[in-house]
Amino acid sequence: MLVADLVGVAVFAASGASAGVAKRLDLFGVIFVGFVAALGGGILRDLVIGAVPPLAFEDWRYATVAAVVATATFWLHPQLARLRRTVLVLDAAGLALFTVTGTLKALDAGVPPVGACLIGMLVGIGGGLGRDLLTGEIPVVLRREIYAVAALMGAVAVVALERLGLHHDLVLLAPAVLIFGIRLLALRRRWSAPLAAPDAR
Numbered sequence: 001m002l003v004a005d006l007v008g009v010a011v012f013a014a015s016g017a018s019a020g021v022a023k024r025l026d027l028f029g030v031i032f033v034g035f036v037a038a039l040g041g042g043i044l045r046d047l048v049i050g051a052v053p054p055l056a057f058e059d060w061r062y063a064t065v066a067a068v069v070a071t072a073t074f075w076l077h078p079q080l081a082r083l084r085r086t087v088l089v090l091d092a093a094g095l096a097l098f099t100v101t102g103t104l105k106a107l108d109a110g111v112p113p114v115g116a117c118l119i120g121m122l123v124g125i126g127g128g129l130g131r132d133l134l135t136g137e138i139p140v141v142l143r144r145e146i147y148a149v150a151a152l153m154g155a156v157a158v159v160a161l162e163r164l165g166l167h168h169d170l171v172l173l174a175p176a177v178l179i180f181g182i183r184l185l186a187l188r189r190r191w192s193a194p195l196a197a198p199d200a201r
Helices: 002-022 027-049 060-079 083-108 113-134 148-163 168-189
Strands: none
Touching: 002 027, 002 060, 002 083, 002 113, 027 060, 027 083, 027 113, 083 113, 083 148, 083 168, 113 148, 148 168
C-alpha cells in the first residue's frame, strides 16, 4: 500500500511539475504545483475519514518524494518530448493509483462501500483539480473528457474485488489498469460525457 501510494505521489508530482513547466513557472512554482498535485488528493482523503494529521504531513517520505520528483522534472524537462502528451499519460497513471489506494484506505477506515467509492473518486481527481486551478486551466474533471467517470468505475471495481476476497495485489492492480486504460482510450478516441443542449433562443 505504501509503495503504491508513493508511486502515485511521484507520478502526480511529475504531472503537476510538467504542467508548471509548460506554463513557464519558476522553480518554486513548479515544485509547489507538483506538491499540490501529488498530495492534495491524499490530504482530502485523510480529512474526510478523520485521519489527522494527514499522512502527507505526518510521514516525511510523501513530501520528500513530491519535492524531489517535481525538482527533477523542472531540470530534466528539455529531455521530455511532447510535454503535453507526457502530462496526460502521467495524469492517467496518477488518477489510477490514487483512486485505488484512496478507495482501499476508505474501506480500511470502515467507510461503507458507496462512501468508499466516492472518496476514492475524490482522491483520484483532487490532485489534478488542484494542478489545473493553479495553472489557470479549466479542470479536466469539469470538461467533456472521461475523467471522474473512469475514477468512479475503478473505485467500484476495487470494492467489488475486495468483497470477493481476492488477493490484495489483484485488488490493487486490476482496477488501476482499468482506470488507466479507460482514461487513455477516452483521450485517444475523444470520448466525452454528454453536454447540455444549447439554448435555441
